[in-house]
Amino acid sequence: MVKEIERTGLPVVHMCTVVPISLTVGANRIIPTVAIPHPLGNPAIEKKDEVTLRRKLVERALKALETEVSDQTVFED
Amino acid sequence: MKVVHYINQFFAGIGGEEKADVKPEMREGVVGPGMALQAALKPEAEIVATIICGDSYFNENIDEAKATILEMVKQHDPDLFIAGPAFNAGRYGVAAGTIAAAVQEELGIPALSGMYVENPGADMFKKDVLMVSTRDSAAGMRDAVKKMAPLAKKLLAGEELGSPEDEGYMARGVRKNLFRDDRGSKRAVDMLIKKLAGEEFETEFPMPEFDRVEPSPAIKDITKAKIALVTSGGIVPKGNPDRIESSSASKYGKYDIDGWTDLTEDNAETAHGGYDPVYANQDADRVLPVDVLRQMEKDGKIGELHRYFYTTVGNGTAVASSKGFAKEIGAELVADGVDAVILTST
Incomplete structure (x- = not known):
């Protein structure tokens, strides 16, 4: 899906937990996330902290969208 | 052994x-x-x-x-x-x-x-x-x-x-030397004749498939950009109105989130059958971050959150199906003036 949408010329950032799969399916901008059933959250922490965590991940995704890449890139912290 | x-x-x-x-x-x-x-x-x-x-x-x-x-x-x-x-x-x-x-x-x-x-x-x-x-x-x-x-x-x-x-195993791309009855030039011409006649022929050297898409250019100013959310994590409005299948999905959904500020257990859930749904059903923002993007829109950190999100279930779903979905989704996003896409997967 990532690849087909990116083919239209729109930048796509893929947020997922299993980075090797993302690399295999051909995503170009990748943000590693928390866990498979809750990529953008963590039920073990306070709701307030969870929102902060999610916000950080989304900010990282937006940063990736603002970054020129020439090849598949994994954006760690 | x-x-x-x-x-x-x-x-x-x-x-x-x-x-x-x-x-x-x-x-x-x-x-x-x-x-x-x-x-x-x-x-x-x-x-x-x-x-x-x-x-x-x-x-x-x-x-x-x-x-x-x-x-x-x-x-x-x-x-x-x-x-x-x-x-x-x-x-x-x-x-x-x-x-x-x-x-x-x-x-x-x-x-x-x-x-x-x-x-x-x-x-x-x-x-x-x-x-x-x-x-x-x-x-x-x-x-x-x-x-x-x-x-x-x-x-x-x-x-x-x-x-x-x-x-019955998958080709590893290993080449082996072997002897054939006909020499190479004859085999090549035989193949060519079959090809010209529109008949089936089997290549002796299948080309590897490199299906890569060039990265699209970056967004110049994210505070002006219209961002769309897409997910393969199966987030749907409560009740799964279009009955997206929990595995081998045959369709995707497009849902209006105009005015939605938060996904909760009352308005959203997951249709995905390939991961433990408990956490997404409690709070679907854990898969589709509508809450923080809405807040960022309000704070002027992004231009706009696109009014529709697109969703399907990436669980045993055929590659051909997901390609088809994404082609349609991509075309609509472009037509709607979206600038960039956040795609989340579980």
């Missing part, structure tokens, strides 16, 4: 998605599908131990899982390692391929796996690990065992393997 077998928590009978986070454990002898495999391997070989690991645990902790399992395999020093078959279970396929490749490379023990050709683990590891091509569900277990057992025996005996077509 000794064989160690790797399976996931589901085939071990431990549980489904709610148990996908169990850590590696080793049991003596056969477990689950190992029984059929064992019967087909006799009398040449015996499955001395079975290693079980939860699919999510493995994929979320690849390095730790790999290290622990390699230690377990070492204890038995087997002559062969078999992982799977994983059919079309994506995380299981990735785990089976990863651990089989590691056993081969780090312990020098030959390994064998099996899965459906569209399993992401197949593309990742078919060049390194001998992999039988199976059906897409466990209904193909008998067929998988029928192909895996003879290959296992050949590996144990150190016999040369036949071609991928003859033996």
Whole structure:
């Protein structure tokens, strides 16, 4: 899906937990996330902290969208 | 000859998605599908131990899982390692391929796996690990065992393997020298004639597929950009109005989130059957971050959150289907003036 949408010329950032799969399916901008059933959250922490965590991940995704890449890139912290 | 077998928590009978986070454990002898495999391997070989690991645990902790399992395999020093078959279970396929490749490379023990050709683990590891091509569900277990057992025996005996077509494994891109009756120039002309006549012919050198898409240019000013959300994690409005299937999805959904500031257990849920749905059903922002993007829109950190989000279930869904969905979605996003896309996967 990532690849087909990116083919239209729109930048796509893929947020997922299993980075090797993302690399295999051909995503170009990748943000590693928390866990498979809750990529953008963590039920073990306070709701307030969870929102902060999610916000950080989304900010990282937006940063990736603002970054020129020439090849598949994994954006760690 | 000794064989160690790797399976996931589901085939071990431990549980489904709610148990996908169990850590590696080793049991003596056969477990689950190992029984059929064992019967087909006799009398040449015996499955001395079975290693079980939860699919999510493995994929979320690849390095730790790999290290622990390699230690377990070492204890038995087997002559062969078999992982799977994983059919079309994506995380299981990735785990089976990863651990089989590691056993081969780090312990020098030959390994064998099996899965459906569209399993992401197949593309990742078919060049390194001998992999039988199976059906897409466990209904193909008998067929998988029928192909895996003879290959296992050949590996144990150190016999040369036949071609991928003859033996039912996935081509590894290995070239072998062999003698043909006709010389190359004649074979090439024969092929050309068939091609001109519009007849079927078989190339002797299939070109590898490199289907990569160039990265699109970056967004200049994200505070002016219209951002759309897309997910393969199956988030849908409560009640799943379009009945998107929990696996092998045949459709995607497009939902209006105009005015939505937060996903809650009252307005959203997941339709996905391939992961433990408890956390997403409690708070679907954990998969589709509507809450924080809405806040960022308000704070002027992004231009706009696109009014619709698109969703499907990426669980055993055919590659051709997802391609088709994404083509339509992409065209609509462009037509709607979207500048960039956040795609989330579980």
